[in-house]
Amino acid sequence: MLPAFEKLSKILRLEQSRDYQDQAVIGGLEKFVAHWRTTARAETQDPALSRQIDEIADLLSGYAARDQEGRARTVSDILARLEQTLTPASAPPLRKPSPHKPGPAKPTAPTPAPAKPPAPPPPVERPCTGLDAAVTTLPGISTAYATRLRHLDITTVRDLLYHFPHRYDDYSTLKPISHLEYGEETTIIGTIWETTTRRSRGGGTIVSSIVADASGTIEAVWFNQPYLVRQLRTGRRIVLSGKVDEYLGRLTLQSPAWEPLERELIHTGRLVPIYPLTRGISARWMRRLMKRVVDHWAPRTPDPLPEKICERLGLLDLCAALQQMHFPDDQKAAKEARHRLSFDEFLLIQLGMLRQRQQWRNQQGIPLPRNQPLLDAFVASLPFELTPAQKRSLEQIVTDLEGDKPMSRLLQGDVGSGKTVVAAAAMLMALAAGKQSALMAPTEILAEQHYRTIAKLLATAPEWGLDRPVSIAFLTGGLRRVERRKVYTALASGAADIVVGTHALIQKHVTFKDLGLAIVDEQHRFGVAQRAMLRGKGGTPHVLVMSATPIPRSLALTLYGDLDISVIDELPPGRKPIQTRWLLRRERERAYSFLRSQVEKGRQAFILFPLVEESDKVEAKAAVEEYERLKESIFPDLRLGLLHGRMKVKEKDAVMDRFHDGEIDILVSTSVVEVGIDVPNAAVMMIEGADRFGLAQLHQFRGRVGRGPHQSYCLLLSDAASPDDPQTKATWERLKAIEDTQDGFVLAEKDLELRGPGDFFGLRQSGLPALRLASLSNVRVLEQARAEAQAIFAEDPTLNRPEYRLLQEQLDQFWQGKNDLS
Ligand code: ADP
Ligand code: MG
Numbered sequence: 079m080l081p082a083f084e085k086l087s088k089i090l091r092l093e094q095s096r097d098y099q100d101q102a103v104i105g106g107l108e109k110f111v112a113h114w115r116t117t118a119r120a121e122t123q124d125p126a127l128s129r130q131i132d133e134i135a136d137l138l139s140g141y142a143a144r145d146q147e148g149r150a151r152t153v154s155d156i157l158a159r160l161e162q163t164l165t166p167a168s169a170p171p172l173r174k175p176s177p178h179k180p181g182p183a184k185p186t187a188p189t190p191a192p193a194k195p196p197a198p199p200p201p202v203e204r205p206c207t208g209l210d211a212a213v214t215t216l217p218g219i220s221t222a223y224a225t226r227l228r229h230l231d232i233t234t235v236r237d238l239l240y241h242f243p244h245r246y247d248d249y250s251t252l253k254p255i256s257h258l259e260y261g262e263e264t265t266i267i268g269t270i271w272e273t274t275t276r277r278s279r280g281g282g283t284i285v286s287s288i289v290a291d292a293s294g295t296i297e298a299v300w301f302n303q304p305y306l307v308r309q310l311r312t313g314r315r316i317v318l319s320g321k322v323d324e325y326l327g328r329l330t331l332q333s334p335a336w337e338p339l340e341r342e343l344i345h346t347g348r349l350v351p352i353y354p355l356t357r358g359i360s361a362r363w364m365r366r367l368m369k370r371v372v373d374h375w376a377p378r379t380p381d382p383l384p385e386k387i388c389e390r391l392g393l394l395d396l397c398a399a400l401q402q403m404h405f406p407d408d409q410k411a412a413k414e415a416r417h418r419l420s421f422d423e424f425l426l427i428q429l430g431m432l433r434q435r436q437q438w439r440n441q442q443g444i445p446l447p448r449n450q451p452l453l454d455a456f457v458a459s460l461p462f463e464l465t466p467a468q469k470r471s472l473e474q475i476v477t478d479l480e481g482d483k484p485m486s487r488l489l490q491g492d493v494g495s496g497k498t499v500v501a502a503a504a505m506l507m508a509l510a511a512g513k514q515s516a517l518m519a520p521t522e523i524l525a526e527q528h529y530r531t532i533a534k535l536l537a538t539a540p541e542w543g544l545d546r547p548v549s550i551a552f553l554t555g556g557l558r559r560v561e562r563r564k565v566y567t568a569l570a571s572g573a574a575d576i577v578v579g580t581h582a583l584i585q586k587h588v589t590f591k592d593l594g595l596a597i598v599d600e601q602h603r604f605g606v607a608q609r610a611m612l613r614g615k616g617g618t619p620h621v622l623v624m625s626a627t628p629i630p631r632s633l634a635l636t637l638y639g640d641l642d643i644s645v646i647d648e649l650p651p652g653r654k655p656i657q658t659r660w661l662l663r664r665e666r667e668r669a670y671s672f673l674r675s676q677v678e679k680g681r682q683a684f685i686l687f688p689l690v691e692e693s694d695k696v697e698a699k700a701a702v703e704e705y706e707r708l709k710e711s712i713f714p715d716l717r718l719g720l721l722h723g724r725m726k727v728k729e730k731d732a733v734m735d736r737f738h739d740g741e742i743d744i745l746v747s748t749s750v751v752e753v754g755i756d757v758p759n760a761a762v763m764m765i766e767g768a769d770r771f772g773l774a775q776l777h778q779f780r781g782r783v784g785r786g787p788h789q790s791y792c793l794l795l796s797d798a799a800s801p802d803d804p805q806t807k808a809t810w811e812r813l814k815a816i817e818d819t820q821d822g823f824v825l826a827e828k829d830l831e832l833r834g835p836g837d838f839f840g841l842r843q844s845g846l847p848a849l850r851l852a853s854l855s856n857v858r859v860l861e862q863a864r865a866e867a868q869a870i871f872a873e874d875p876t877l878n879r880p881e882y883r884l885l886q887e888q889l890d891q892f893w894q895g896k897n898d899l900s
Pocket of ligand 2: 497599
């Protein structure tokens with residue numbers, strides 16, 4: 079027997095002789111056991127024994143809170159286990175790292191250090207403390223398990239602590255057995271009458287226990303877990319949770335979760351955390367591990383938020399939040415925990431943004447003076463009048479350009495709201511000041527579209543009083559080398575005033591003579607870093623980023639907290655609203671004949687197969703299959719095209735070009751069709767599986783039609799078979815909104831309200847640190863965090879005060895250099 083077992087056994091006998099007053103050791107058994115566990119674990123490398131140690135330690139947690147009877151049961155249970163380990167069959171009696179055991183035995187401490195703190199020993203190579211230590215430093219985590227955990231992005235103790243359940247199952251309602259009803263999820267407490275084993279027809283083992291309480295009995299069965307016979311001993315009191323099933327007219331519990339009654343209820347009898355799992359990691363193992371990690375580490379995780387802030391905002395402290403997030407006392411506590419933890423996330427984002435903004439604003443900019451006559455002449459040359467929103471945005475931009483701080487502005491406007499003219503006007507101001515400008519778009523197609531538009535818009539500049547014709551270059555990765563070289567030279571020498579292009583613009587060969595303005599279109603497609611690289615092509619150029627993704631103001635202020643924001647919140651007059659209809663699955667045929675009738679009128683159509691999972695592969699497969707089916711059996715006489723994310727850039731561009739030129743009637747596509755794509759003749763957008771998407775997202779898809787003079791239509795195909803089942807009804811009511819409004823901002827607000835901020839974050843993933851909680855939180859948390867970040871920043875922008883020291887550290891860790899872009 080391990081020395082630690084002997085010691086514990088002595089202490090427990092003492093406890094017995096003192097009538098379970100919890101006075102056998104100073105500070106109580108519960109405290110003692112944390113220490114004991116570490117010591118005991120250091121004495122053995124045998125996994126079976128290690129498991130024993132953990133289980134014994136688990137049995138003792140919650141000891142202090144038990145009544146005398148409960149304590150007595152615990153003590154006798156443990157003593158029985160300790161005795162069992164004496165029998166050679168159950169485990170070889172290892173005393174110290176045994177000499178007969180070869181293998182990679184570490185030359186670690188041969189004797190357990192007697193007074194070690196309960197923290198696991200740090201790894202030898204890299205002395206990092208506790209929370210940032212590798213998971214393998216935890217007792218019971220082998221390298222095999224560490225590898226599996228890595229699949230969940232867990233490598234350190236901190237990662238574990240922040241590996242949150244994605245939901246809880248509520249087993250907190252205990253019921254007498256006689257009250258059980260078929261089909262309900264329930265928890266019962268009972269005594270085992272007998273446990274038997276039999277063979278199933280398939281040759282497996284069935285373990286069956288009859289469990290009784292004062293009101294009645296029920297049979298519980300488990301499949302292919304023969305070892306349970308030894309654990310489910312007659313007379314044992316256990317807690318069972320699971321779904322009540324029926325077999326041959328009697329109620330049963332099939333493979334219920336269970337545990338001995340004495341234990342603090344981890345798996346049963348409470349809100350049970352359900353963790354994201356991976357292969358080789360069972361729910362039970364994970365919960366047990368988390369329980370230990372949380373019990374031990376939550377109290378040892380320093381709280382970066384000063385107490386006064388927590389108090390003022392009514393937030394849980396970090397320790398309580400972590401504990402309640404994993405093992406909540408009730409739903410309310412779980413909610414408060416989520417609130418606190420997502421608050422932290424938003425606070426860090428916002429502080430990072432504010433820091434970034436300040437770095438930019440501290441730089442000296444290049445003032446581009448306003449040339450009002452030129453501006454007026456440009457506006458007068460347009461075949462339409464600018465909308466008030468366009469005028470307002472343009473004015474804000476021109477004012478920024480005049481200033482001596484570099485502009486950092488986001489121009490937000492729904493698809494078709496007319497951002498391009500505004501951008502062109504800004505470029506004109508750069509031209510007038512003798513500076514160059516660059517416009518970067520996410521794809522070749524969009525870049526080319528912009529190139530043509532800008533060239534057309536600025537072609538007559540000399541007539542407006544500009545001293546020279548405008549030279550515009552086009553640069554993408556698709557150009558031949560010679561062509562590219564020419565552009566490089568023109569930009570470096572200043573021969574080109576403007577360049578429009580793709581990522582190719584931020585390659586290292588590209589240098590500018592004098593870049594005054596950098597514009598990024600569809601900015602969510604680029605990361606913060608790419609934006610910064612474009613900025614880096616000049617001294618401190620003004621930067622304008624454009625986005626067609628309507629984002630509610632509260633969210634935009636957080637996500638784009640480093641930018642000033644202009645919004646074009648109206649469409650040019652005279653646009654026909656896109657007629658939008660929800661259709662049931664069985665109405666698909668109708669949709670097809672509608673498409674056909676539109677094609678017969680000379681229009682073109684999209685059929686979109688967007689999938690929720692962001693897997694190109696799966697999405698592409700679905701689209702390819704559907705394309706084949708449509709081509710063969712639905713529209714054999716029409717010209718169909720196919721577009722998906724697994725195609726090469728060249729292939730995609732070729733298809734898009736053909737669609738643009740009217741050589742394709744119906745384009746079957748995944749969500750890769752560009753947001754900004756301009757095909758005026760496309761009048762129908764049909765979206766499959768539409769009810770799986772948020773309103774803002776659907777609105778984006780819809781925005782790819784309705785750009786020409788024709789009445790356009792959007793058909794939203796639902797997965798639902800009938801509108802009557804309650805769940806469908808709820809979804810439909812939410813989604814009905816899109817039939818009634820064309821305003822992306824209204825839809826986005828609604829989405830935010832209904833689905834929380836999480837869905838929006840994907841849009842900017844490339845630039846943001848991973849967010850674990852955003853999807854679980856709500857707007858209120860977001861706004862609270864923003865206000866607090868501003869208050870903290872106003873008070874101490876460098877976070878140098880002692881009370882913010884931890885916060886500053888966390889901020890650096892959270893962003894890990896992502897924010898250092900100046
Ligand atoms: P987006 O904001 O989606 O980039 P664009 O700049 O591509 O929108 O503009 C969409 C279309 O609307 C273009 O054909 C453009 O010429 C036209 N447009 C822009 N502003 C106005 C306006 N004030 N009145 C009428 N048409 C306009
Ligand atoms: Mg655009």
